[in-house]
Amino acid sequence: MIPAAFDYARPDSLDEALKLLARGAGNAKVLAGGQSLLPLMRLRLASPGQLIDIGRIAELRGIRDLGNGATGIGALATYRDVLDSDPATGNHPILAIAIPIIGDVQVRNRGTLAGSIAHADPASDVPAILLALDASLVLRSGNGERVVAVDGFCHGAFATDLGEDEILTEIRLPASPAGVGMAYCSIEQPASGYSMVGVAAVIGRSGGTISHARIAITGVADVAYRAKEVESALLGSDGGAAAIAAAATHATDGQTVGSDFNASAEYRAAMAQVHTRRAIEAALAAID
């Protein structure tokens, strides 16, 4: 219940934070809301030598309307901030659907989307949501800034592309294609509330055929992934029940489906199909 001792720094600026992080040489961890890191530290499953608390860095706060339907979510924006943000939920309605099932009220009041994706828990809902939205991530280090696609950012369970000297400063959500519908369908592991399977779907229809499909699945494999076989099966189809069901059968194509004492790989695979179908149906139903 009591974390191992660590050094603590609370820089006021991003530059200062990046300097400290570079000096920390892999022994330092960045602390934002702490809702993923602090529980691990309390159980002493993580014992970083230094915490760099970025919580007071003004430039990491807030949610920016980037114009034309695009949104920037600062590293310190909590789930609650996102839910309360008109540009975020207005431009990307899946956020208003999916975020209320993440954690609980208290966790959503402190936890951040950026912290979650940087933590890369394979059962987190956030990576699937961001994948379906084609998000990109702004990574800053002392050497400058790079912007990477969220697809490919997570390498494995709790492993990402984030360098030891980098801080994830912003999540950028591009404008969604006009007329898409969005949905998130999941089944939770009851104790933790994490998703055993979660499926995010952003679907567009044009002239009677499916013209846009982004399907992302979490909880199933080591890393949340774009279900591209589902997407390609769906694109160009009529979006009818048969086409959706056929597309959903590809939900775990190419994936190594995980298993634990809560749910077998077989169950996860089956639920990936069920929830892919449900998410597509719900997304289509959400098209105005």
Added chain:
Amino acid sequence: MTTDVLGASIKRVEDPRFITGKGRFLDDIKLAGMTYMSILRSPYAHANIRSIDTSAAKAMPGVVLVLVGADIPYNPLPMAWPAGGSAGIQNNVNTPRVLATDSVKWTGEGVAAVIAETAAQAVDALEAIVVEWEPLPVVVDAEKATLPGAPQLHENAPNNVVFEWTVGDKAGTDAAIDKAPVVVRQRIVNQRLIPNPMEVRGDIGLFNPGTDEYTIWMSSQTPHIQRLLLSAFVMGIPEHKIRCISPDVGGAFGTKIFCYADMALCLFASKALDGRPVKWVETRRENYQSTIHGRDHITYLEIAGTREGEITGVRVKTFANLGGRLSTIGPGIPTTLYGRVLAGCYKIPNVYAEVTGVYTNTTVVDAYRGAGRPEATYVIERAMDLFADEIGLDPAELRRRNFIAPDKFPYENPSGLGTASNGEKIYIDSGNYEPAMDMALATAGYASIDKAKADARSRGKYLGIGLSTYIEVCGVAPSKWIGAVGEGWAAAMWESANIKIHLTGKVVLTMGTQPQGQGHETTYSQIISSELGIPMEDIVVQHSDTLGTPFGYGSYGSRTSSVGGTAAVKAAGRIREKARLYAAHMLEASVDDIEVVGAEYRVKGSPEKKKTLQEIAFALDLGFSLPAGMDPYFDETVYHDTPNCTWPFGTHIAIVEIDEETGKVDLVRYVAVDDVGKKINPMIVDGQLHGGIAQGVGQALWEGAVYDDDGQLLSGSMLDYAVPRASWFPHFELGETVTPSPVNPLGVKGVGEAGAIASTAAVANAVIDALSPFGIRHLDMPYTAPKVWRAMHDKEARS
């Protein structure tokens, strides 16, 4: 006497401190010079300890003491219920150690303790202790543990068998089953549970070097029993040298009945530190590994009867997992409290049970809310549904045909409760089962359930309904029966109450029982207010401290209102009698002419000649004028031994819906009609039922302690053990019938466990009913979505 206060839903008198954050739980207590203890626990489920090196830990900042098993003068904890006496455990009692010395038997057994100036320093120093382990083979399953070749835990327990206990008429039951036209057999697993009171356990030990006396604060249901056990059986000192104090207890559900290693450790450590207080509070993970678990039975059931639905015999063989060593009353739970109530509320003539208690490399198992009775109820209520299914009879109708009739009470239970060697018997006190079931069926819409099922199918759901027509034995227990029946329970079961009336007019009721959230202070105040005619605000209820309370056996087994409540009633009666005598003296009247109206003691026919109880107390406590033979002061203590147990009953009905694609089970309605006799405070009674129902539903749908084959507790934190949340439950619909218990003057039966005993089977039967279209007749709990989905698909694949 006033009656309006008894039976009224009065707001609880203990609540103001809790709603303002001023409750005083164990961890809220801070003493001058306090030190903090942390315990190093075994990472292995079964291992020999080759060596322990504590030298580095001793050198860590703030560390004042490090203890290992060899430092403890007398290491084994006591065990108080060697089931079956001469027929039960003989020479293979292996109890938890204060700290393990040679070997560990489960993951989480304590092997060393660090005491430091701060809690953080104590935890830090644990990491510096080096233990050399020799891992040994592991067995976690009770049935497998008894098989040839299984890893052996204790040399004195071949095949890991603790005891083989039987109850009932074997020959008669065998014959009944042999000749029955219908016999249904089923293997049933009642999975292991982690009780999860929201407050974990903890202790503060304080040694007084000046007097050689110890004080221990403990989050406990049984401070008096702990004083007895710690003094006579662990510390080897006289009972009067220990004072046990149980502050506000944040839930317990059985887990805080027992004598734990940490209690003794805090006392030893405080003495070693020449009287510095030593506090230990477990973490939730420690709670999951080292505080008791519950249930964990594997049962082979046979139920026999006629095609017309007359049940003629039940035969049960149960493997009861007791963990790596024996907890304080562990062996008593799957024997007396399980085997003897297997017949439920049915007039089954032949019942026979064999119970094999087993050691495994798991956390010790003992009483968890219901303790044996939920396991028995689960077996018999599943059995009734299995039998009904076999003969094609409606499950409610089968129950109706086999209920003990209302004119048969007191009823002698054939599964053994009436078989004491010296003629002492326990009867089912009173009952009237059909009205409760009829009310529940009507409320639940049982008659039109087929329509509800069809409607659910149209939404992609399978709907099921399940009944549990439970009874339980509460209000334990007549001491003479406990002593006579050969159960080996090394204790009595009476309760105590003391009433004093202060000179300034306040009534103080002091009890040997110990609340954990049940609202004793309110309930007892209502009893005393009713008995003495004094307003509740003039009554103070005290408990929880062995200094100043009469010895009592504590609160568990739904016994407090029946046994403790009766002690309080009797103590009030003695106060009234003395008050009448003294009123006669004050009023210069014959005692036969004094009538008692509420708190007024009047001369019959001259209502203006009267004294209130508080006026009488004032004069009596002063003692200026006493009649011959009368002592001053109101101070009456009663030790009450109950003449019998009490038997609440009722019918619970669950309605569930199962998602055809995911297997997810939703509890959509829950109806409970309970008969707990008379109610002292219906609001509190309903609250007890709500909480019990939620725990029982939790077992059916979500909860389960899971070990891997290496004995690692996979469900080792709240992230993996599903303690139910608010949104998982519907609004529980409660109803009641009232059949007063003749056992006690209050007519109460007890309610602390009823909900937990009834609800698991109701939900299980509902889930199986929902799965009946798949040809599924039984499935073991918990009904998690993956498990139910698997069962549906297995059946689909086969058909």
Added chain:
Amino acid sequence: MTEQVRLTVNGVAHELTVEPRQLLVHAIREDLGLTGTHVGCDTSQCGACTVRLNGAAVKSCTVLAVQADGGAVVTIEGMAPEGGLHALQNAFWEKHGLQCGFCTPGMIMAASDLLARNPDPTDDEIRHGIEGNLCRCTGYQNIVAAIREAASTLRAGAVPAGAHD
């Protein structure tokens, strides 16, 4: 290494010297002696430690004291107006929304966040609004009733809100 932390707790300013690893809940309980905020688990599941930090309900076992530096904390001890009870406290008492009382402070603090955002919640919204808080005694039924009752009282405006709401 220690840090200086300024906290305003229930309207009272404090300056504490803490180790960086000290959790907010321990600062509240051990340093300030406000023991109404409880610790019930070690994985952020139970919510017994819930307080309001700068208005938002948080699990104080999952916040470092140093993170809360400069913040305003309201604990259960700060809910009641002088000499009275907050509507939530009163409703928990009236509706028997507690048994052992251990989860109650966290439950009330979480409920106060819920009602601040949603003054007229449905039962379903209440049940989801307290999803971060575990109770093992009540089956939640009377907790839901209490929050519903408190919402009604607060909407009617008959009872003054808490001192530091």
